[in-house]
Amino acid sequence: MSNVIHIFTGHPVDPETGVLPQPGECLTCFVHRMVGLGGCSDGLGWAEQYRLARARRAVTLTRRLTAQGARCDCDVVQEVWQPGPALWIRDLGSGTLQPPSALPPCAGVRGGSTKPCSLWVAGTSLAL
Numbered sequence: 597m598s599n600v601i602h603i604f605t606g607h608p609v610d611p612e613t614g615v616l617p618q619p620g621e622c623l624t625c626f627v628h629r630m631v632g633l634g635g636c637s638d639g640l641g642w643a644e645q646y647r648l649a650r651a652r653r654a655v656t657l658t659r660r661l662t663a664q665g666a667r668c669d670c671d672v673v674q675e676v677w678q679p680g681p682a683l684w685i686r687d688l689g690s691g692t693l694q695p696p697s698a699l700p701p702c703a704g705v706r707g708g709s710t711k712p713c714s715l716w717v718a719g720t721s722l723a724l
């Protein structure tokens with residue numbers, strides 16, 4: 597399993613923290629955590645990894661994400677979904693809102709779901 601990830605990222609991923617979704621962890625938190633940990637797969641590799649581990653029947657997942665504008669894992673957590681407005685941090689210097697670098701623990705989803713948890717909002721709905 598870790599060999600697969602190594603091909604994605606060129607970085608070893610800590611086998612303790614793992615390359616698998618944590619119990620109840622949602623797709624979006626997982627992809628965000630993995631991009632932070634191992635880097636983007638330059639595709640939808642982490643999203644597909646989540647699907648294989650958690651939601652095997654969601655065979656159209658990457659196609660759906662692509663249709664929503666995601667070219668790679670970063671887009672999933674920056675374009676398709678974004679952290680809810682309450683999580684953004686106002687930069688005191690410039691007064692602009694910055695996306696949070698770290699997120700609170702996933703709020704959880706039921707097994708088999710490919711929906712994000714309540715930390716996330718659809719990218720198009722977030723007007724800053």
Ligand SMILES: [Zn+2]
Pocket residue numbers: 636637638639668669670671
């Ligand atoms: Zn990317």
Ligand SMILES: [Zn+2]
Pocket residue numbers: 621622623624625626701702703704712713714715
């Ligand atoms: Zn989550």
